[in-house]
Amino acid sequence: MRSVSDAIIERTSMPPMQADNPEHAAELLARIASEKSRAAFAELFRHFAPRLQAYATRQFGNEQTAMDLVQETMANVWHKAHLFKADRGSAATWIFTIARNIRFDFLRKNKHRQHDLSADDLWPILAEENESLDDDYALDNDLLMQQLAVYTESLPKAQRIVIQLIYIEGKSQQEVADALDIPLGTVKSRTRLALQKLKELIQHHD
Amino acid sequence: MIKFHPSEQHLVHYMLGELSPAMLMMVGSHIDLCPHCQHHLRDVEEQFAMKIFGQRQMPLPDLDEETMLNAIFQSTSAPVVPILEMRDYLNLEGKRFKLPATLARNGERIGPWSRMLGKMWRAPIEIGSGETLNFIYMEQGAQVPEHTHRGSEATLVVNGVFNDEVDEYRDGDFVLLDGHHKHTPQTHHHDCLTLATIDAPMQFTSGLSRLLNPFSSLFLK
Numbered sequence A: 001m002r003s004v005s006d007a008i009i010e011r012t013s014m015p016p017m018q019a020d021n022p023e024h025a026a027e028l029l030a031r032i033a034s035e036k037s038r039a040a041f042a043e044l045f046r047h048f049a050p051r052l053q054a055y056a057t058r059q060f061g062n063e064q065t066a067m068d069l070v071q072e073t074m075a076n077v078w079h080k081a082h083l084f085k086a087d088r089g090s091a092a093t094w095i096f097t098i099a100r101n102i103r104f105d106f107l108r109k110n111k112h113r114q115h116d117l118s119a120d121d122l123w124p125i126l127a128e129e130n131e132s133l134d135d136d137y138a139l140d141n142d143l144l145m146q147q148l149a150v151y152t153e154s155l156p157k158a159q160r161i162v163i164q165l166i167y168i169e170g171k172s173q174q175e176v177a178d179a180l181d182i183p184l185g186t187v188k189s190r191t192r193l194a195l196q197k198l199k200e201l202i203q204h205h206d
Numbered sequence B: 001m002i003k004f005h006p007s008e009q010h011l012v013h014y015m016l017g018e019l020s021p022a023m024l025m026m027v028g029s030h031i032d033l034c035p036h037c038q039h040h041l042r043d044v045e046e047q048f049a050m051k052i053f054g055q056r057q058m059p060l061p062d063l064d065e066e067t068m069l070n071a072i073f074q075s076t077s078a079p080v081v082p083i084l085e086m087r088d089y090l091n092l093e094g095k096r097f098k099l100p101a102t103l104a105r106n107g108e109r110i111g112p113w114s115r116m117l118g119k120m121w122r123a124p125i126e127i128g129s130g131e132t133l134n135f136i137y138m139e140q141g142a143q144v145p146e147h148t149h150r151g152s153e154a155t156l157v158v159n160g161v162f163n164d165e166v167d168e169y170r171d172g173d174f175v176l177l178d179g180h181h182k183h184t185p186q187t188h189h190h191d192c193l194t195l196a197t198i199d200a201p202m203q204f205t206s207g208l209s210r211l212l213n214p215f216s217s218l219f220l221k
């Protein structure tokens, strides 16, 4: 006879690949961006939406406004996941800043605070960018090539393989995705995470 | 090397959008220029996101997940935010100043230059909040008469150097003065472009410049 608490313990001791694991959350966003995965979005949603709702309800003191904020924030996550840059912060932070922008524009429409600045004027996190690979991967090629090879060894295996295929074998990201049979978004996010880590290692050793 | 930064409070309020529009522009422009504050801002955002999302949270009874998920899946794409027109440079008197990103994004709000007293120029930034936000350009050897403020004055050095009795301020420095401070900003061998907001007219405090007080609202506010 299983008690309710047994069932809860069993659930909470399941493998910890949940949306509050930052790497996993970033992977979910990458799957949304690359293949419009509804399953990935639903998993993110079940983690973030209730917490966002609790926050927004405290902020606005109005459940309908709070619900609107949740829906608008999560709709942006769904449609704009390709704008998430794993090397600039966690998925949680990105989602929080989207909610912040939406809250700012909600409050701006309140007549007591009227002014012309929109959230996009201040924090253009949802503005489309020129997808410039050179910009994203701005590690100078001739910069510390030898040290890089050493540092690359310290990366997690999944990231190391991607970096080696791209930077040593000269494959394109799409070729890497095909070779490893993983989504392009995953290749991109692993590349960004790896380069971020390499930059840190280099700066740390300067 | 930037010496003067907004306070931690300013950064937190900026991050939440809870400063006046003029101060959001000022603090945002400082952050554009300041790697230290960029880093700090990312930390503060990360902490705040942890605070909201790191907690255990039972699903709330009135959140109908399936309905909202379906609404989102069926929604048409959210409107595309276009790449904003950037105005990267500001020109005055044959000089060219690179603008911090926050100002570059809001380039169409920058009004025309007009000459103020002496060797100073002003261009307003229209943010529709009733606040005064101006570029102030001081040529070499310019001086603002000594003054205090009933409210507070925030100044960001965009490019150049100016001094007051207390210190020297250079590119990126963010200075906040309240009514307790008297000061006489001036330039010597450099010119200086600043961004400034004051929330009440200046009070000139010394000599003949006191005569300016009735007109101080014309002067800077």
Ligand SMILES: [Zn+2]
Residues within 6 Å of the ligand: B002, B004, B005, B006, B030, B031, B034, B036, B037, B038
């Ligand atoms: Zn700073």
